[in-house]
Amino acid sequence: xxxxxxxxxxxxxxxxxxxxxxxxxxxxxxxxxxxxxxxxxxxxxxxxxxxxxxxxxxxxxxxxxxxxxxxxxxxxxxxxxxxxxxxxxxxxxxxxxxxxxxxxxxxxxxxx
Amino acid sequence: xxxxxxxxxxxxxxxxxxxxxxxxxxxxxxxxxxxxxxxxxxxxxxxxxxxxxxxxxxxxxxxxxxxxxxxxxxxxxxxxxxxxxxxxxxxxxxxxxxxxxxxxxxxxxxxxxxxxxx
Numbered sequence: 001x002x003x004x005x006x007x008x009x010x011x012x013x014x015x016x017x018x019x020x021x022x023x024x025x026x027x028x029x030x031x032x033x034x035x036x037x038x039x040x041x042x043x044x045x046x047x048x049x050x051x052x053x054x055x056x057x058x059x060x061x062x063x064x065x066x067x068x069x070x071x072x073x074x075x076x077x078x079x080x081x082x083x084x085x086x087x088x089x090x091x092x093x094x095x096x097x098x099x100x101x102x103x104x105x106x107x108x109x110x111x112x
Numbered sequence: 113x114x115x116x117x118x119x120x121x122x123x124x125x126x127x128x129x130x131x132x133x134x135x136x137x138x139x140x141x142x143x144x145x146x147x148x149x150x151x152x153x154x155x156x157x158x159x160x161x162x163x164x165x166x167x168x169x170x171x172x173x174x175x176x177x178x179x180x181x182x183x184x185x186x187x188x189x190x191x192x193x194x195x196x197x198x199x200x201x202x203x204x205x206x207x208x209x210x211x212x213x214x215x216x217x218x219x220x221x222x223x224x225x226x227x228x229x230x
Contacts, residue, residue: 043202043221098210102154
């Protein structure tokens, strides 16, 4: 399975934009890029996903590099509620396993 | 209803006890999952049910026994556990195992059941 690499931790000031990077240099053509986050004492929750084009939803934006070897999750204005572990996950839509396999993720701290 | 409900929230059991964790969803999802999460580690997949049939067992020891009585319910039966089995057990559901067309197959997770084995 293609793997992802994320920084262990990041800090952001409240109400500032946050850019969370993810490297996936061995991504295959059928891999979708998914992001989930896990708030303290809660189960993970879906944030966003994409294949090739940049994606926006009410929670965040996903910017995907042209060669698809990296992507960035963008939180436009960080709030204290955004403090969580963010997981970047590749999911194979082809014949391979499509299961959600978590890596170590990035722990985001938001400073008031 | 867009929730996955897990009970109990906390469970303490001895190594000789038999207990069960329960998970319920009413979103019409046909795939359900059990994950295990140790402290400060990412969740690890244990089991996947698709249309009430066990689809994936990630080499989980037999002291963990999953059951899917119907499409809304998922149980995890626990017997003869070890202290190292203490963890947060997360249940999740999704519309189907995979969604090739959109690549989504979004999982909705419950808040988890925190298990302590003495």
